[in-house]
Amino acid sequence: MSNEILVFCEFEGGAPRKTALELLQRAVALGAGPVSALVIGNADSSALGANGAHKVYQVSAPALASYSTGAYTKAFAAALAASGAGTLIASASSIARDALPRLAARLGAGLGVECTELRNAGGRIVGRRPVYAGKALVDVNIQSPVAIFTLRPNSYPVGPAPGGSASVVLVDAGITEADVDVKVVGTLAPDSTAVDLTEAERIVSGGRSLKSKEQFDAVVRPLAAALGATAGASRAAVDAGYAGHGEQVGQTGKVVNPSLYIALGISGAIQHLAGMRTSRVIVAVNKDPEAPIFQFATYGIVGDLFEVAPMLQAELARG
Amino acid sequence: MKIGVCLKQVPATDTRIRINADATAILTDDVKFEINPYDEYALEEALRLKQAGKATEVITFTVGGADAEARIRDGLARGADRAVRIDDPALAGSDGLGLARVLAAALKAEGVGLVFAGRQSVDGDSSTVPAMIAELMGASQVSWVDKFEVEGDAFTAQRAAGGGMREVVTGKLPVVASCDKGLNTPRYATLPGILKAKSKKIGVMSVAELGVDAGSVGAGAALVTFTNMGPPPERPAGRILSGDTASAVSELVRLLRDEAKVI
Ligand SMILES: Cc1cc2nc3c(=O)[nH]c(=O)nc-3n(C[C@H](O)[C@H](O)[C@H](O)COP(=O)(O)OP(=O)(O)OC[C@H]3O[C@@H](n4cnc5c(N)ncnc54)[C@H](O)[C@@H]3O)c2cc1C
Ligand SMILES: Nc1ncnc2c1ncn2[C@@H]1O[C@H](COP(=O)(O)O)[C@@H](O)[C@H]1O
Numbered sequence: 365m366s367n368e369i370l371v372f373c374e375f376e377g378g379a380p381r382k383t384a385l386e387l388l389q390r391a392v393a394l395g396a397g398p399v400s401a402l403v404i405g406n407a408d409s410s411a412l413g414a415n416g417a418h419k420v421y422q423v424s425a426p427a428l429a430s431y432s433t434g435a436y437t438k439a440f441a442a443a444l445a446a447s448g449a450g451t452l453i454a455s456a457s458s459i460a461r462d463a464l465p466r467l468a469a470r471l472g473a474g475l476g477v478e479c480t481e482l483r484n485a486g487g488r489i490v491g492r493r494p495v496y497a498g499k500a501l502v503d504v505n506i507q508s509p510v511a512i513f514t515l516r517p518n519s520y521p522v523g524p525a526p527g528g529s530a531s532v533v534l535v536d537a538g539i540t541e542a543d544v545d546v547k548v549v550g551t552l553a554p555d556s557t558a559v560d561l562t563e564a565e566r567i568v569s570g571g572r573s574l575k576s577k578e579q580f581d582a583v584v585r586p587l588a589a590a591l592g593a594t595a596g597a598s599r600a601a602v603d604a605g606y607a608g609h610g611e612q613v614g615q616t617g618k619v620v621n622p623s624l625y626i627a628l629g630i631s632g633a634i635q636h637l638a639g640m641r642t643s644r645v646i647v648a649v650n651k652d653p654e655a656p657i658f659q660f661a662t663y664g665i666v667g668d669l670f671e672v673a674p675m676l677q678a679e680l681a682r683g
Numbered sequence: 684m685k686i687g688v689c690l691k692q693v694p695a696t697d698t699r700i701r702i703n704a705d706a707t708a709i710l711t712d713d714v715k716f717e718i719n720p721y722d723e724y725a726l727e728e729a730l731r732l733k734q735a736g737k738a739t740e741v742i743t744f745t746v747g748g749a750d751a752e753a754r755i756r757d758g759l760a761r762g763a764d765r766a767v768r769i770d771d772p773a774l775a776g777s778d779g780l781g782l783a784r785v786l787a788a789a790l791k792a793e794g795v796g797l798v799f800a801g802r803q804s805v806d807g808d809s810s811t812v813p814a815m816i817a818e819l820m821g822a823s824q825v826s827w828v829d830k831f832e833v834e835g836d837a838f839t840a841q842r843a844a845g846g847g848m849r850e851v852v853t854g855k856l857p858v859v860a861s862c863d864k865g866l867n868t869p870r871y872a873t874l875p876g877i878l879k880a881k882s883k884k885i886g887v888m889s890v891a892e893l894g895v896d897a898g899s900v901g902a903g904a905a906l907v908t909f910t911n912m913g914p915p916p917e918r919p920a921g922r923i924l925s926g927d928t929a930s931a932v933s934e935l936v937r938l939l940r941d942e943a944k945v946i
């Protein structure tokens with residue numbers, strides 16, 4: 365195994381996702397070895413060189429047009445073998461969460477998931493990640509010749525592309541339709557056009573205090589839209605049917621890592637904090653000055669959310 | 684068809700964490716344990732399929748010590764038919780792959796056609812064991828499902844995909860499905876269920892009985908180790924914006940723009 369770091373780069377709408385650039389730039393900053401990119405599918409990978417990849421390993425086949433565990437796991441394994449890279453890093457995306465544990469079991473490779481930090485410890489890459497819903501952090505050390513890490517989105521800022529170019533190595537993984545074990549037969553559009561919560565830069569969440577789906581839709585969503593934010597919710601709000609299951613933030617919902625998290629009428633139960641405590645800036649609006657959320661808030665307003673949220677929206681509109 | 688359910692006990696989600704002296708794990712002496720919340724969805728889904736006549740038996744599988752039996756009994760009281768508990772000194776210090784090795788061996792030995800596990804354990808929050816089990820069993824897998832149907836030897840499921848999209852997927856049994864919130868509403872044990880559970884069987888298996896090489900599990904075989912466990916960094920003290928609502932709101936917007944630079 366070489367000290368090369370292979371970075372799995374996901375694409376959306378023909379362009380690399382922001383998480384791919386975040387990973388590439390972080391991998392370069394580690395200074396632990398040459399950085400190459402892995403592209404699965406036939407996307408145009410030319411933008412990756414400018415973000416630090418010196419080589420792009422590209423695995424494409426008709427059977428990779430949509431995601432399947434079987435075909436993708438095979439693609440990952442083939443790219444690792446072709447590159448000889450000792451480290452594979454990926455964003456903690458739905459693809460990585462599904463395929464990489466299977467890959468790790470196949471290769472006997474150590475897997476460190478959900479890291480929020482990757483550092484270079486004398487040439488060896490060590491991860492650091494939250495456990496116990498963020499109540500503790502721990503270093504993740506991998507002993508095997510091939511190490512695999514996933515990094516949570518928004519763990520590192522994305523800077524301007526440093527420039528450069530990459531040569532493309534086509535990897536023939538021999539993937540056919542027979543490798544598509546579990547087939548995607550339909551895609552359901554998301555409830556809204558907003559960015560996926562786990563990757564969102566800004567989130568506005570509402571709690572039980574919204575009292576109805578109608579009020580959640582009338583207060584939380586418009587404020588989120590005004591901020592270019594994604595709407596989230598506490599479990600109490602989800603269980604009461606004010607918001608969708610996919611919108612729950614917390615230990616048994618989504619773990620989010622935005623730069624701005626606004627909690628409207630959310631008490632700040634430990635299971636809710638588990639999902640959002642790493643947000644860079646937390647704003648709490650709550651009428652109870654003793655609400656635990658204020659202990660975690662960067663800025664707090666003690667007041668009635670039905671008064672504060674519309675006012676905030678109007679103030680933002682004023683520009 | 685037999686359905687296997689992976690059932691783990693975890694510290695209750697409101698547990699306060701105390702870290703051990705060598706900073707590798709938490710102290711568990713006075714921790715209250717619960718069934719991992721996601722495993723409750725897994726068990727519920729299995730019980731519903733049995734009620735719908737699609738399964739003959741629901742068996743839970745746990746890697747854990749005797750102290751896990753109270754949670755296993757809870758699973759039996761909710762309606763599981765029997766339980767397998769895997770316990771062996773050789774397992775101490777196993778990583779996810781080590782756990783998956785013995786779980787896969789036990790599931791295979793029972794000949795289960797369908798396995799439900801939780802999306803993640805809420806202690807380590809890893810979400811890796813189910814896919815590892817699937818690979819080691821030679822079964823297919825589907826992660827984080829919130830809708831699941833089975834017809835003959837085929838299944839259809841829904842799961843979250845990237846970019847907030849949702850996917851409908853199909854495949855063939857055997858499959859390991861990891862279960863997410865939204866799949867169902869777990870039942871609680873009833874009094875008759877609790878009484879019935881007393882006579883249900885919890886079979887205890889060692890690594891050797893499962894035909895697993897003791898050298899492939901436990902601390903010695905762990906590829907991943909945790910060190911340096913510590914509390915998360917303190918957040919700097921926050922600021923309550925005082926004054927009437929209107930001035931607090933305009934101050935907030937100013938701070939978000941000029942100080943925090945997040946809008
Ligand atoms: C196993 C387990 C897993 C869990 N997982 C999660 C999870 O993933 N996510 C999650 O969120 N929770 C989770 N919970 C639930 C959690 O413990 C809390 O019950 C939940 O977060 C409370 O939601 P809430 O803050 O909306 O409601 P409450 O705790 O009822 O708080 C409502 C808040 O709104 C304030 N308020 C009321 N009216 C107004 C108003 N007009 N203006 C301003 N403020 C107002 C009140 O002062 C109060 O602070 C879990 C619990 C368990 C046991
Ligand atoms: N020790 C264990 N015993 C039984 N099932 C387990 C065990 N560890 C993990 N699992 C199963 O795997 C799921 C995901 O766990 P993890 O990969 O640890 O996050 C859990 O929800 C359980 O269903």
